[in-house]
Amino acid sequence: MNIIVAMKQVPDLQQVRIRNREPVIEGVPYTLGIIDKNALEAGIQLKEATGSNLIVVSAGNEEVEETIKEALAAGADEAYLVLDDKLDGMESSLTASLLAATIKKIEEVGLVIFGEGSGDNYSGQVGSRVAEILDLPQVGYVSKIELDGTTAKITRSLEDCEELLEVQLPMVVTVLGDINEPRIPSVSQILKAGRKPKEILELDDLDIEIPKDKKISTLSNLAPETDRKRVAVKSVSDLITALQAEGFVGR
Amino acid sequence: MQFTLTKEQALIQKMARDYAEQNIAPIAEQIEKENRVPDEILKGLAELDLFGMAMPEAYGGADAGYDSYVLAMEQIARVSCGPAMAISAHSLGLSAISNFGTEEQKQKYMPKSCKGEYITSFAFTEPGTGSDPKQITSTAVREGDHYIINGTKRFITNANYPGPLVVFVKDSVSGKPTAFIIDKFCEGYSISEPWEKLGWHGGVLCDVYMQNVKIPLENLLGELGNGYPVLQYGIAFGKIGMNSVALGTTLAAFEESVKYAKEKTHRGEPIAKFQAIQLKIADLAMKYEVSRWMAYRLGSLANKPKSPADFAKEAALSKVVIAENAMAAARIAMDIHGSYGLMADYKVARIYRDAIMGPQVEGVIDMQKLIVAGAILA
Numbered sequence: 001m002n003i004i005v006a007m008k009q010v011p012d013l014q015q016v017r018i019r020n021r022e023p024v025i026e027g028v029p030y031t032l033g034i035i036d037k038n039a040l041e042a043g044i045q046l047k048e049a050t051g052s053n054l055i056v057v058s059a060g061n062e063e064v065e066e067t068i069k070e071a072l073a074a075g076a077d078e079a080y081l082v083l084d085d086k087l088d089g090m091e092s093s094l095t096a097s098l099l100a101a102t103i104k105k106i107e108e109v110g111l112v113i114f115g116e117g118s119g120d121n122y123s124g125q126v127g128s129r130v131a132e133i134l135d136l137p138q139v140g141y142v143s144k145i146e147l148d149g150t151t152a153k154i155t156r157s158l159e160d161c162e163e164l165l166e167v168q169l170p171m172v173v174t175v176l177g178d179i180n181e182p183r184i185p186s187v188s189q190i191l192k193a194g195r196k197p198k199e200i201l202e203l204d205d206l207d208i209e210i211p212k213d214k215k216i217s218t219l220s221n222l223a224p225e226t227d228r229k230r231v232a233v234k235s236v237s238d239l240i241t242a243l244q245a246e247g248f249v250g251r
Numbered sequence: 252m253q254f255t256l257t258k259e260q261a262l263i264q265k266m267a268r269d270y271a272e273q274n275i276a277p278i279a280e281q282i283e284k285e286n287r288v289p290d291e292i293l294k295g296l297a298e299l300d301l302f303g304m305a306m307p308e309a310y311g312g313a314d315a316g317y318d319s320y321v322l323a324m325e326q327i328a329r330v331s332c333g334p335a336m337a338i339s340a341h342s343l344g345l346s347a348i349s350n351f352g353t354e355e356q357k358q359k360y361m362p363k364s365c366k367g368e369y370i371t372s373f374a375f376t377e378p379g380t381g382s383d384p385k386q387i388t389s390t391a392v393r394e395g396d397h398y399i400i401n402g403t404k405r406f407i408t409n410a411n412y413p414g415p416l417v418v419f420v421k422d423s424v425s426g427k428p429t430a431f432i433i434d435k436f437c438e439g440y441s442i443s444e445p446w447e448k449l450g451w452h453g454g455v456l457c458d459v460y461m462q463n464v465k466i467p468l469e470n471l472l473g474e475l476g477n478g479y480p481v482l483q484y485g486i487a488f489g490k491i492g493m494n495s496v497a498l499g500t501t502l503a504a505f506e507e508s509v510k511y512a513k514e515k516t517h518r519g520e521p522i523a524k525f526q527a528i529q530l531k532i533a534d535l536a537m538k539y540e541v542s543r544w545m546a547y548r549l550g551s552l553a554n555k556p557k558s559p560a561d562f563a564k565e566a567a568l569s570k571v572v573i574a575e576n577a578m579a580a581a582r583i584a585m586d587i588h589g590s591y592g593l594m595a596d597y598k599v600a601r602i603y604r605d606a607i608m609g610p611q612v613e614g615v616i617d618m619q620k621l622i623v624a625g626a627i628l629a
């Protein structure tokens with residue numbers, strides 16, 4: 001069985017600086033989405049438990065071929081990549097069509113894992129859209145996955161309860177950021193990543209046209225203002241009251 | 252000429268940074284107070300392959316090159332110098348075995364050392380000398396099919412861990428320095444309590460006592476009476492690690508200063524708005540840039556050294572600059588922090604104590620300058 005993990009290339013958020021409320025992306029290296037790394041870790045754990053093959057899929061500009069080494073180092077066995085510089089800044093429905101078409105090329109797919117949202121835009125749409133295109137059942141807010149032959153036992157963490165589901169494979173899950181702690185790859189794993197198999201697909205291979213005009217235009221992209229509140233306190237109890245009022249302690 | 256990291260190198264750098272942030276930073280003060288790196292940290296670093304990073308795959312290493320080794324070690328030292336110092340001294344001893352060992356010696360010691368099951372030591376310094384091989388007093392006397400080693404070695408990093416000890420003694424026939432390998436904790440091997448040092452806490456330093464240590468003839472490393480190349484080359488390779496430790500300290504001084512300058516306010520403004528602070532931040536950035544490219548370059552030269560003498564010169568030259576830059580950076584960081592920097596609650600106090608270690612260890616600064624001048628004027 002193949003387990004698929006979809007991962008998005010994003011600018012390394014730790015290195016993005018905010019100038020005049022705008023993120024400065026220039027010169028910032030790419031990495032993979034933060035929750036996508038949890039999705040990958042979930043995939044690795046299932047692969048280790050069941051002996052499945054783990055394939056990472058991604059669509060994006062040509063740089064993805066380098067960026068994806070991070071996933072191959074962490075434990076993915078191979079990668080299916082749709083590469084085209086025209087794919088920069090694409091919106092969720094196009095991403096979903098590309099990923100769905102890519103996944104269709106892979107045989108014996110048992111489970112497709114997404115992060116709940118991408119590291120940059122967090123639209124949270126791609127997983128559900130792919131499930132719809134592929135006509136597969138989908139479960140969101142997943143905090144635990146167990147594979148048992150042809151079914152999966154899934155725990156969803158909802159606001160005030162947990163839901164336990166048993167779902168027939170193949171299926172799509174979108175996982176939460178706290179489902180696990182992604183592992184840190186060793187030096188040898190990093191060095192071997194480049195030698196793992198990669199299937200590079202072009203837009204022609206997938207029969208998908210990129211629409212001329214983008215369906216979504218970004219009007220502005222602003223960081224929230226984080227001005228200091230400058231609240232003066234006279235005692236520790238004043239401080240605690242002030243922090244409680246802000247909701248930082250003792251909620 | 253290329254001044255960019257490959258994707259793999261960037262990932263190795265990130266790997267070390269992530270590991271250090273997640274696992275070492277939360278206990279950095281504990282390491283400082285207890286002067287001990289917890290076993291699970293050493294194990295964790297070994298699992299990331301940091302104990303055999305630059306060693307050939309055939310002997311259990313990761314074969315990542317010394318330049319990648321610098322990138323990783325810098326990130327560990329940025330958070331805590333203790334574990335970085337342990338790996339640095341270990342890699343120094345291991346490089347001597349890798350460069351001069353026989354096939355049997357490599358098979359016996361390298362795979363376990365690369366996995367961190369052995370932690371290697373390199374013992375040259377004695378109570379009487381730390382810079383002059385001629386003044387060594389420890390001895391090796393041949394008796395039939397073995398040697399008997401006697402003597403005291405001072406300030407030996409990792410002497411407390413099991414594994415090989417590359418040791419320099421005078422052999423009784425030639426009367427000249429010769430290198431041997433001893434298994435630590437064999438009969439006749441004992442150590443002092445760890446020294447209490449000013450900085451680099453967690454990197455353990457003991458005196459080693461060798462009393463009639465009996466080793467087989469095949470434990471000779473390199474040639475009898477010709478230990479000097481092993482020493483020269485070994486110490487030059489050791490400087491790759493020393494440079495990384497000082498570089499990580501410089502980076503920490505730089506980062507802590509930028510953070511503090513933005514957080515600390517005067518008359519409602521962060522002190523970063525003051526030009527006097529800005530000049531200091533620029534100085535820190537310059538020191539860090541100079542150090543980092545010199546350290547990375549020495550690492551990349553070590554992947555294919557032209558000749559031992561040439562490499563020893565490059566190592567000496569970079570060590571002086573990088574160790575002195577770390578001290579200068581720590582001092583600037585201290586000035587930016589003012590009195591707060593002197594307090595144990597602030598990381599700069601530790602950075603300052605760590606920075607001051609570099610110039611004295613593995614060859615004092617003056618000796619390095621003599622090596623450089625000697626190579627130029629030869």
Ligand SMILES: Cc1cc2nc3c(=O)[nH]c(=O)nc-3n(C[C@H](O)[C@H](O)[C@H](O)COP(=O)(O)OP(=O)(O)OC[C@H]3O[C@@H](n4cnc5c(N)ncnc54)[C@H](O)[C@@H]3O)c2cc1C
Nearest residue numbers: 373374375376380381382406407408611612613614615617
């Ligand atoms: C944290 C730490 C870890 C260490 N780890 C190890 C280890 O693992 N293995 C090991 O063998 N040693 C180790 N050492 C010892 C260290 O390498 C030596 O202390 C160092 O080389 C200096 O030797 P010394 O202290 O005997 O100084 P000396 O050689 O006595 O030098 C003292 C001063 O005399 C001057 N001087 C000496 N000789 C000359 C000369 N020929 N020409 C001009 N000036 C000269 C120098 O300027 C120097 O400042 C360690 C030390 C420390 C602090």
